[in-house]
Amino acid sequence: SSFSEDEAGKMVLWEFTHDKLGYLKDAPIVSLANWGGELRWTAFFGNGYGKGDTGLYMLDINGLVGSTPSADNLKFIKLANTDGLSSVAVLDINGDGIADKVYAGDQQGNMWAIRDDGDGNWGNPYDGSALFTATLPDGGGAQPITAAPRVTFHPTMPDAGNTPNLLVVFGTGSYLYKSDPADKQVQSVYAIWDKGAPVTDDRETALVERSMST
Secondary structure, eight states: OOSSGGGHHHHOSOOOOOTTOOBOOSOOEEEEEESSSOEEEEEEEEOOBSSSOEEEEEEETTTTTTSOOOTTTEEEEEEESSSOEEEEEEEOTTSSSSBOEEEEEETTSEEEEEEEOSSSOEEOTTTTOOSEEOBOTTTOOBOOBOSOOEEEEOSSSOSTTTTTOEEEEEEOBOOSSTTGGGOOOOOOEEEEEESSSOOOSOHHHHOOOOOOOO
16 A cells, blocks of 8 residues: 555554653664563553653553553553653563563653563562662752663673663753753763662762763
8 A cells, every 4th residue: 555644544553642641752662571471562662751750651562453552451650750751771681582671761860770570560670769860960950861771781790799780871961842952051971880779879979980072
């Protein structure tokens, strides 16, 4: 069939709307995921901006065909009320082809972790806390996170005692709103070590400063 508005019904699997869905700027990530013992092809994405709530969507791609969104084919994992979750990084940590962890940031500088507990129960592993919050030095304001992080295993530290032993690398900054081009706030690039607990120390204690030059 030809690619046109008249033919859209023959090409689109489904259309999704939801009361917590805000403005999105990136495509979802599709992966196999555990839904309580059943593997399903799943679309992962942050809920975007402008709705107040901050959370992760998981949509059962095949389950939504011919159906309306429900608890059977939709998961919304609420994390906070910081006006939306950014683009996501979806990980298969153990290499079995099934997603088991997600990282994403928000406008208040929080980098969030969401994981499968092994039984298909997805949630924040850190009891409602972010892995890390990016702020300006000397107690300044939050640095927004609007792009997906990149994640890798720690290259030198052992896994024992440091699970999941991942480095979460991301930059801060926003180019979404009319006021952003004139914003001269300092932004940063971070590499945060996720060793199974949120970073709670102040930035001067928790971070080692590095400089970038061009």
